[in-house]
Amino acid sequence: MATGRLERVRRRASDASVAALLVTNLSNIRWLTGFSGSAGMLLVTGERAVLTSDGRYRTQAAEQVRSAEVDDVVEVVIGGVVAQREAIAAALGPGQTVGLEADSVSWSDQRRWAEALEHHELVPTQALVETERTVKDTGELARMERAAAIADEALARVVGLLAGAGRGEPVPDGMGGGPLSERRFAAALDNAMRELGSEEPAFETIVASGENSAKPHARPGDRLIMPGDAVVVDFGATFDGYRSDMTRTFSVGGAPTGELARVFDVVLDAQRTGVGAVAPGVVAGRVDEACREVITAAGWGERFEHGTGHGVGLDIHEAPSVGPGSTAILEEGTVATVEPGVYLAGVGGVRIEDTLVVTADGSRPLTNFTKDVAV
Amino acid sequence: MATGRLERVRRRASDASVAALLVTNLSNIRWLTGFSGSAGMLLVTGERAVLTSDGRYRTQAAEQVRSAEVDDVVEVVIGGVVAQREAIAAALGPGQTVGLEADSVSWSDQRRWAEALEHHELVPTQALVETERTVKDTGELARMERAAAIADEALARVVGLLAGAGRGEPVPDGMGGGPLSERRFAAALDNAMRELGSEEPAFETIVASGENSAKPHARPGDRLIMPGDAVVVDFGATFDGYRSDMTRTFSVGGAPTGELARVFDVVLDAQRTGVGAVAPGVVAGRVDEACREVITAAGWGERFEHGTGHGVGLDIHEAPSVGPGSTAILEEGTVATVEPGVYLAGVGGVRIEDTLVVTADGSRPLTNFTKDVAV
Numbered sequence: 134m135a136t137g138r139l140e141r142v143r144r145r146a147s148d149a150s151v152a153a154l155l156v157t158n159l160s161n162i163r164w165l166t167g168f169s170g171s172a173g174m175l176l177v178t179g180e181r182a183v184l185t186s187d188g189r190y191r192t193q194a195a196e197q198v199r200s201a202e203v204d205d206v207v208e209v210v211i212g213g214v215v216a217q218r219e220a221i222a223a224a225l226g227p228g229q230t231v232g233l234e235a236d237s238v239s240w241s242d243q244r245r246w247a248e249a250l251e252h253h254e255l256v257p258t259q260a261l262v263e264t265e266r267t268v269k270d271t272g273e274l275a276r277m278e279r280a281a282a283i284a285d286e287a288l289a290r291v292v293g294l295l296a297g298a299g300r301g302e303p304v305p306d307g308m309g310g311g312p313l314s315e316r317r318f319a320a321a322l323d324n325a326m327r328e329l330g331s332e333e334p335a336f337e338t339i340v341a342s343g344e345n346s347a348k349p350h351a352r353p354g355d356r357l358i359m360p361g362d363a364v365v366v367d368f369g370a371t372f373d374g375y376r377s378d379m380t381r382t383f384s385v386g387g388a389p390t391g392e393l394a395r396v397f398d399v400v401l402d403a404q405r406t407g408v409g410a411v412a413p414g415v416v417a418g419r420v421d422e423a424c425r426e427v428i429t430a431a432g433w434g435e436r437f438e439h440g441t442g443h444g445v446g447l448d449i450h451e452a453p454s455v456g457p458g459s460t461a462i463l464e465e466g467t468v469a470t471v472e473p474g475v476y477l478a479g480v481g482g483v484r485i486e487d488t489l490v491v492t493a494d495g496s497r498p499l500t501n502f503t504k505d506v507a508v
Numbered sequence: 509m510a511t512g513r514l515e516r517v518r519r520r521a522s523d524a525s526v527a528a529l530l531v532t533n534l535s536n537i538r539w540l541t542g543f544s545g546s547a548g549m550l551l552v553t554g555e556r557a558v559l560t561s562d563g564r565y566r567t568q569a570a571e572q573v574r575s576a577e578v579d580d581v582v583e584v585v586i587g588g589v590v591a592q593r594e595a596i597a598a599a600l601g602p603g604q605t606v607g608l609e610a611d612s613v614s615w616s617d618q619r620r621w622a623e624a625l626e627h628h629e630l631v632p633t634q635a636l637v638e639t640e641r642t643v644k645d646t647g648e649l650a651r652m653e654r655a656a657a658i659a660d661e662a663l664a665r666v667v668g669l670l671a672g673a674g675r676g677e678p679v680p681d682g683m684g685g686g687p688l689s690e691r692r693f694a695a696a697l698d699n700a701m702r703e704l705g706s707e708e709p710a711f712e713t714i715v716a717s718g719e720n721s722a723k724p725h726a727r728p729g730d731r732l733i734m735p736g737d738a739v740v741v742d743f744g745a746t747f748d749g750y751r752s753d754m755t756r757t758f759s760v761g762g763a764p765t766g767e768l769a770r771v772f773d774v775v776l777d778a779q780r781t782g783v784g785a786v787a788p789g790v791v792a793g794r795v796d797e798a799c800r801e802v803i804t805a806a807g808w809g810e811r812f813e814h815g816t817g818h819g820v821g822l823d824i825h826e827a828p829s830v831g832p833g834s835t836a837i838l839e840e841g842t843v844a845t846v847e848p849g850v851y852l853a854g855v856g857g858v859r860i861e862d863t864l865v866v867t868a869d870g871s872r873p874l875t876n877f878t879k880d881v882a883v
Contacts, residue, residue: 237614240610240611244610257616257619259616307681309703
């Protein structure tokens with residue numbers, strides 16, 4: 134699965150005048166070697182790749198590196214933190230410049246390395262590996278499609294609970310009976326994803342109903358879901374480390390009315406327009422602009438309080454950013470979200486999001502749940 | 509709730525020759541101000557406390573700071589990252605030495621600050637706030653007791669599933685029927701905690717059965733729980749930000765037999781001995797030693813592959829460490845775990861853990877679920 138990745142990162146390191154790159158971001162380590170443990174380091178030099186971790190991961194590291202089909206030999210060193218640092222220092226050529234991932238390494242660790250590697254120059258690097266990760270290969274896309282399909286199916290299994298709340302019905306006895314709160318709906322969705330093979334929620338599932346729907350970052354609480362509510366459901370599954378991300382907003386108890394109906398229309402239109410702007414060679418900021426123009430024309434430009442989207446993969450938020458002024462160029466195989474929203478205090482909020490892969494002539498959604506809003 | 513905390517941290521900063529401390533660890537910010545958002549910074553000078561965050565948290569930051577009853581005025585500044593940095597720079601006295609939390613600030617951010625604060629000396633600090641957090645006040649203990657009680661009750665609700673698996677019964681229809689996997693048991697436990705008011709699992713719940721029980725860091729998988737299995741269940745609840753941590757190991761289908769029976773006996777004995785060693789004034793390393801002596805005497809010293817415990821609070825792992833050579837002194841009000849384990853490949857593993865608060869004359873467990881192992 135990981136063929137060619139080390140070579141691509143070596144080229145980027147070389148372009149950054151770095152002879153050896155010390156990778157400490159765990160998602161970057163996983164992408165380069167297959168190793169998914171919670172602790173470890175990876176040194177990539179022109180000739181070698183040395184992965185270190187502790188005794189908990191002795192078997193796992195060896196197995197994962199083998200099954201990842203990395204094109205080079207990845208040497209695995211298991212030991213305490215001191216032994217790991219010594220192995221990395223020993224693998225460096227004399228006086229080699231060493232890149233540290235400045236966004237993930239702590240100042241403490243940088244100081245430790247500066248002391249341990251006093252005859253080497255330490256250079257801060259940014260996004261060397263992350264940039265290579267934005268274009269997904271077929272194995273990665275297969276995992277992301279699986280994660281997205283699990284999320285679609287899980288939502289299909291539980292959306293009836295919202296319809297039930299719209300009719301004033303209690304939740305089924307098998308789920309404990311009683312009224313449906315945001316928290317219970319989130320739990321039902323998380324359980325359905327787990328039953329369908331998701332390793333963990335891609336992030337903390339958001340279920341925001343009624344007045345809470347107007348808060349883009351609400352966490353699910355004890356509020357009961359009522360007829361007439363807008364309910365924002367923003368969630369994803371994880372399959373073999375890869376994540377999906379989708380938002381649907383439902384109108385509970387039938388079609389929305391009044392100003393809320395217009396918010397639904399505008400956001401759906403903005404999302405469709407944003408998706409239509411996605412294609413290879415397009416600047417990511419243009420996708421944001423396309424969404425924002427629709428919402429601004431409707432008079433709610435100020436109520437679209439966040440960026441339009443972000444890359445997704447091993448991390449739920451990764452490169453490229455899809456926001457105002459984003460300069461990243463979309464390429465075939467880039468995976469990113471398009472998720473405009475409008476949030477009106479006293480009325481409610483609507484956000485609609487798909488995860489898309491950029492194709493030769495546009496894009497293809499990985500998330501496919503219906504956008505019919507009435508339940 | 510937060511009375512006196514800023515003053516205590518000011519004293520520590522002063523002892524470290526730091527005129528102003530920039531707090532970037534989010535748990536430290538929460539402990540000092542009550543603010544629980546996912547982004548923000550806090551500058552503590554001799555006279556002022558300036559909390560910054562972004563627009564998402566405008567209402568929340570103001571409300572939480574007010575209800576935390578911090579003894580000083582905490583000024584709240586809301587804005588973009590640049591505006592936040594400027595507000596912090598403006599709050600510094602001329603030439604003041606600024607402490608940065610070196611374990612939590614990234615090298616990138618340290619470099620940004622070094623540039624922005626070129627007329628100030630930046631000093632790396634470690635554990636200034638964390639050390640103050642080890643002794644819990646009554647409000648914190650009440651929250652932790654509540655989290656631990658939720659976890660106890662949740663386990664009581666679902667432990668019958670293990671007994672059912674021991675009799676070869678499927679799980680009840682209301683839960684979907686079929687056999688009981690590690691993953692399903694973990695889901696049932698997480699759901700029970702959520703229903704009982706836990707905000708989120710204190711960490712990813714561990715359910716490790718049969719051969720998996722011999723791996724201290726196993727993640728719950730599709731393995732089915734069978735009669736004769738040892739099942740390690742390591743989990744906790746979260747209440748108002750505070751976490752609990754408890755491990756029980758069950759013998760499914762009745763009392764354990766053969767070597768596994770002896771492992772259970774030895775670990776229970778070690779845990780009891782470790783708990784007995786906890787008292788104010790005791791060096792944390794001594795508690796580890798007490799556990800380890802029992803296990804070593806049984807011939808399994810090498811199979812106790814981790815430290816005996818750790819502090820718990822807003823973070824699931826915090827100071828003090830309770831491991832070989834730990835030099836922290838336990839004080840009345842310190843909360844920490846005691847969790848020895850023995851892991852024998854081919855036989856199984858057993859870990860028993862309680863979260864304790866140090867009292868005037870010993871300790872009191874916050875976690876109280878029975879240690880009867882047969883289900």
